[in-house]
Every structure is written in C-alpha cells, then in structure tokens.
Amino acid sequence: MGLQAPRGTRDILPAERVYWQYLETIARQILDRAAYREICTPIFEQTHLFERGIGEATDIVSKEMYTFSDRAQRSLTLRPEGTAGVVRAYIExxxxxxxxxxRLWYLGPMFRYERPQSGRYRQFHQLGVEVLGSADPRADAEVIAVALDILQALGLKELTLMLNSVGDREDRSEYRQALVDYLTPYKADLDPDSQERLHRNPLRILDSKDPRTQAIVKEAPRLLDYLSPQSRHHFEQVQSLLQDLGIRYQIHPALVRGLDYYTHTAFEFQDLSLGNEGTVCGGGRYDHLVEELGGPATPAIGWAMGLERLILLLRDRPLPPRDQPYLYMVTRGEAAERQGLILAQQLRHQxxxxEVDLSGSAFGKQVKRADRVGATVCLVIGESEATDRTVQVKWLASGEQVLVPQQELLSENWRSRFLAAS
RNA sequence: GCGAGCGUAGCCAAGUGGUUAAGGCAGUGGAUUGUGGUUCCACCAUUCGUGGGUUCGAGUCCCAUCGCUCGCCCCA
Structure with missing residues (x-):
C-alpha cells in the first residue's frame, strides 16, 4: 500500500457524508431557534492559550496535544477542544x-493525540455551544435543554443525563484538601494512575474504574457536602428548572470532568447503546475562564458533542428520502449531446x-447508470429528439415514458410531475 | 503510554511452507450499436500492508515497521 491517511484520521466519503449533512442540518435548525449564532475560530492557536485555559495538569494538555513550532519559532497547537478558542475570540x-x-455555537475538527478506538479519533469533530455572560441557572437549564433537543431530534433514545456540581473554586479547594487527607493513608492501595494524581489532580481519582480504588473512594468525603450555600442553591435551582422542563437526570457525585475550568454545574449525556465510548455530549459551567484568560469577569456555560459517536448511531438508520427530483440526462449523437448539456443547465437554474451522462455509451448503459445513482427521472435525447427539439421523459420507478418539447420541462407544472410515480 | 487480536483486489473472503493465489459482490465490455433493475459470456491481484531474514522453495515461519480492531488510560 502506498500513501494512507495518518493514524487516527480518516476520510469521510460521500456515502457517509450525507449523514453528517443531515446531522448538521438538524443541529443548525435547533440552534437557530434557540437564538445561538455560529462562530468559527482557528484550528490552531498559541499553545499558551490551551495551557492556561484547560489546565497544565490535565491529561489533554500534558500528553495529548499536537504542538509544533512554525517557521518563526512560535509554539502553536492544533485545538484539542473548542471552548478556549471561543473564549479567546470573545475577549479579543x-x-x-x-x-x-x-449565545455561540461552533462545529469543526479537534485534535488529540490518543490511541484510536471505535468512535475515537485523533482528528475528530465537535459541535459545541457557549453561553457567555450569565450566571443564571436558567442558562444551565437552557444549554442542557438545547443539547437534549438535538440528540432527540437525531433519534437517540437511550439517553441518560448525568448531573453534578463541582462547586466554586473555594468549595473545591476545601474539598480537595479533605479528599487528599482522606486518601493519603490509603495511597499504597490505590492504582498507579491514582497515586500519581493524588497531588496533581486528586478529583479525577473519583472517576477511576479500578475496583480497589473504587472501594476506597466509596467511603471518601463527597464533593456535594462541601458546597457553599450559594453553590448549593445554584445546583438546586438548576435541578428545579430541569424538572420544570420535564428533563430527567441522575445525580452523579463522582462526575468530574477532565478540564480544569469547570465550576458548579457539570453534566454528560450518555447513550447506553454505545458502551464504553458512551458519552455523547459533555459540558458544564466555567465562571472564571474568561477572567483567567485576561477578559472581564464573565460567567459562562457550554457543552460539546462528539460527532463521530453520533454518526455511529445514525448510520444504522435510513435517511429521509430525497424530496427533490434527481434528473439524469441521457444523450446520443453530437446534436443531442449539445442540447442535453444546455437543457441540463436550464433545469438546474430551475x-x-x-446529472449529465458523459460516457457516450449505448442508451442501455446510460439508463442503467441512471438507475444505479438513484435518479427519479431519466431524460433521453437521441437523434430524432434532437431534430425536433423534444425529449423523452422516463420515470425510472414505473418505466413509463412520454415525449415532450424540451422547453416544456422548464414550466412550473413539471415540478410535481417529475416526482409523481408516472 | 500499556495489554491482546488482525492486515490477501474497491468490498467480503478461501488459502496455515511446494510449481501458474479459490469463490462471491462491485466494476468494465459484449449477447442487445434507441432504453435500466433478470439472465448468459468474457475481462478484472506478475502478487498477499511495507522492509528485512530463515528456507532449495514464503501469502503461509521469524524480526522490524506502518495501519486497523478491542480493552486499559483519557475523553466528546
């Protein structure tokens, strides 16, 4: 084999791309109705942005970034997530x-140097929203509701919303100390990763899947017990609003997201049919990130969806059928070929x-191709049609065929006739 | 980064050390030079991901490398 796409990247061929287009169309519509506006930021940023924004101790920054120097020795990084860039643009x-x-949304490729697995690539795509400038719990409820709308519109059924509050910075640092104090005596019994994290990023130990660690963590102090009255109130408000909206959720006290900037609300949508890579959307509040990146103090909340995983779920299902006629132009002979080209162009303007068959092969072959590409109607111009400027209209489903003047096809009443069975 | 499995045509594959690498789908041409979805015929891998080694002989064994899959880790 010669050249191949780099490890962890892949081509999305036309047959799959239609599912992506479907997904984007649905998402766009829902986001538009909720008054979110699209933003595009660069695919690479200064490395510093991610180090400061996401947190140097996180796995993403410490071992998963595509970082390189450009010709002027600037350190740049392919974005591993979308929030940092959007916040940078917001400030800039x-x-x-x-x-x-x-209210902003974005869609585009992200890059993380990880071991590829099903639904997980080194170049992958995220759709995300960011709501900047509101600390109101209604913002939390709104972004969750919008995410759920999109997931449901795509037909996901086995969805679970996991909800937690990681409190504010003060709550967390107090809790962090309590957790370290609790875990330190057990250090030798923790799995190696967790031992490593004990001082660097202890909250993530709560997430460990190691059974022994789990057993120890089970008795650990709970973050929810360390929330300040204000944090607790915010969390209760969010829950109450979700109930008003009829959105079901599960409180998941160990839900600690992998990026340092989260405060208060943290949530994930999981789809059970995906198994291990079941998290299909994740997000939370980040009330200090804007300020930490040099902007004015601005509370904010957002989420991101992993599109490859959604596509995985979508591909099992049939797409809605084409609602526009697909015409296939079959011609034979020079005069007919010329007329076909012109008529095709006129029809496109309508x-x-x-699609114009360019093969010059026998009528039979051309009609066969029309059938194969799923055309609704075949337009046939041969020598005799070319002479009197007519065209044979052949409905592929029924096989019926009528002879009409070429220009007649441009009239409006043909629009529905093309789609009719005959 | 760690553990396991796997790479034979566009796709699905048989082959597990003995001369010319099954078969199916798809594709191309023809039967049928003015009409498709059926049928029939022909063509379609100087080579088995790549490189090296063992052997009289390698798709088959060994090593390396690239890639894929699954689990861990991490995350969307």
Missing part, C-alpha cells in the same frame, strides 16, 4: 461590550438536480 473582539448574553 470585545464581544462582551455588545452587552447582554452571547432548482433541479441534474
């Missing part, structure tokens, strides 16, 4: 000065999809 362009709340 003074979006806060537009007043009010900014809004139809028209």
């Amino acid at each position: 362009h003074g979006l806060h000065s537009q007043g009010g709340v900014q 809004g139809y999809t028209v």
Whole structure:
C-alpha cells in the first residue's frame, strides 16, 4: 500500500457524508431557534492559550496535544477542544461590550493525540455551544435543554443525563484538601494512575474504574457536602428548572470532568447503546475562564458533542428520502449531446438536480447508470429528439415514458410531475 | 503510554511452507450499436500492508515497521 491517511484520521466519503449533512442540518435548525449564532475560530492557536485555559495538569494538555513550532519559532497547537478558542475570540473582539448574553455555537475538527478506538479519533469533530455572560441557572437549564433537543431530534433514545456540581473554586479547594487527607493513608492501595494524581489532580481519582480504588473512594468525603450555600442553591435551582422542563437526570457525585475550568454545574449525556465510548455530549459551567484568560469577569456555560459517536448511531438508520427530483440526462449523437448539456443547465437554474451522462455509451448503459445513482427521472435525447427539439421523459420507478418539447420541462407544472410515480 | 487480536483486489473472503493465489459482490465490455433493475459470456491481484531474514522453495515461519480492531488510560 502506498500513501494512507495518518493514524487516527480518516476520510469521510460521500456515502457517509450525507449523514453528517443531515446531522448538521438538524443541529443548525435547533440552534437557530434557540437564538445561538455560529462562530468559527482557528484550528490552531498559541499553545499558551490551551495551557492556561484547560489546565497544565490535565491529561489533554500534558500528553495529548499536537504542538509544533512554525517557521518563526512560535509554539502553536492544533485545538484539542473548542471552548478556549471561543473564549479567546470573545475577549479579543470585545464581544462582551455588545452587552447582554452571547449565545455561540461552533462545529469543526479537534485534535488529540490518543490511541484510536471505535468512535475515537485523533482528528475528530465537535459541535459545541457557549453561553457567555450569565450566571443564571436558567442558562444551565437552557444549554442542557438545547443539547437534549438535538440528540432527540437525531433519534437517540437511550439517553441518560448525568448531573453534578463541582462547586466554586473555594468549595473545591476545601474539598480537595479533605479528599487528599482522606486518601493519603490509603495511597499504597490505590492504582498507579491514582497515586500519581493524588497531588496533581486528586478529583479525577473519583472517576477511576479500578475496583480497589473504587472501594476506597466509596467511603471518601463527597464533593456535594462541601458546597457553599450559594453553590448549593445554584445546583438546586438548576435541578428545579430541569424538572420544570420535564428533563430527567441522575445525580452523579463522582462526575468530574477532565478540564480544569469547570465550576458548579457539570453534566454528560450518555447513550447506553454505545458502551464504553458512551458519552455523547459533555459540558458544564466555567465562571472564571474568561477572567483567567485576561477578559472581564464573565460567567459562562457550554457543552460539546462528539460527532463521530453520533454518526455511529445514525448510520444504522435510513435517511429521509430525497424530496427533490434527481434528473439524469441521457444523450446520443453530437446534436443531442449539445442540447442535453444546455437543457441540463436550464433545469438546474430551475432548482433541479441534474446529472449529465458523459460516457457516450449505448442508451442501455446510460439508463442503467441512471438507475444505479438513484435518479427519479431519466431524460433521453437521441437523434430524432434532437431534430425536433423534444425529449423523452422516463420515470425510472414505473418505466413509463412520454415525449415532450424540451422547453416544456422548464414550466412550473413539471415540478410535481417529475416526482409523481408516472 | 500499556495489554491482546488482525492486515490477501474497491468490498467480503478461501488459502496455515511446494510449481501458474479459490469463490462471491462491485466494476468494465459484449449477447442487445434507441432504453435500466433478470439472465448468459468474457475481462478484472506478475502478487498477499511495507522492509528485512530463515528456507532449495514464503501469502503461509521469524524480526522490524506502518495501519486497523478491542480493552486499559483519557475523553466528546
């Protein structure tokens, strides 16, 4: 084999791309209705942005980034997630000065150097939203509701919403100390990864799947017990609003997300049918990130969805059928070929999809191809049609065929006739 | 980064040391030079991911390397 796509990357071929287009169409519609506006930020940023934003101790920053130097020796990094870039743009362009709340969404490739697995790639795609400028629990409920709308519109059924509060910075540092104090005597019994994390990033130990660690963690102090009255109130408000919206959730006290910037609300949507890589959307509140990156103090919340995983679930299902006629132009002979090309162009200007057969092969072969590409109607121009400027309209489903003047096809009443059975 | 399994055509594959690498799908051409989804015929891998080694002989054994899959880790 010669050249191949780099490890962890892949081509999305036309047959799969239609599912991506479907997903994007649905998501766009829902986001638009909720008044979110699209933003695009660069695929690479200064390395520093991610180090500061995501946290140097996180796995993402410490071992999964695609970092390189450009020709002027600037350290750049392919973005491993979307939030840092959006926040940077928010600050850089003074979006806060537009007043009010900014509701933004983005869609694009992200890059993490990880071991590829099903539903997990080194170049993968995320759809995400960020709501900047509101500390109101209604913002938390809203972003969760929008995520759920998208997932449900895509037809996901076995969804579970996991909810937690990681408190504010003060709550967390107090809890962190309590957790370290509790775990230190057991250090030797923890799995190696967790021992490593004990001082670097102890909250993540709660997530460990190692059975012995789990047993120890089970008796550990709970983060929810360390929430300040304000944090607790916010969390209760969010829950109450979710109930108002009829959104079911499970409190998951060990849910600690892998990025340092989260505060208060943390959540994940999981789809049980995906097994291990079942998290299909994850997010939370990050009330200090804007300030930490040099902007004005701005509370914010957001989430991201892993699109490869959604596509995995979508591909089992049939897509809605094409609602526009697909016309296939079959010609034979020079005059007919010329007329076919012109008529095809005119029909495209009317809004139809028209494919012109360029093979010059026998009518039979061309009609066969029309059938194979799923055309609804075959337009046939041969020598005799070319002479009197007519065209044979052949419905592929029924096989019926009528002879009409070429220009007649441009009239509006043909629009529905193309789609009719005959 | 760790553990395990696997790479034969566009796809699914048989082959497990003996001369010319089954078969199916898809594709191309023809039967049928003015009409498709059926049928029939022909063509379609100088080579088994790549490189090296063992052997009289390697798709088959060994080593390396690249890639894929599953689990851990991590995350969306």
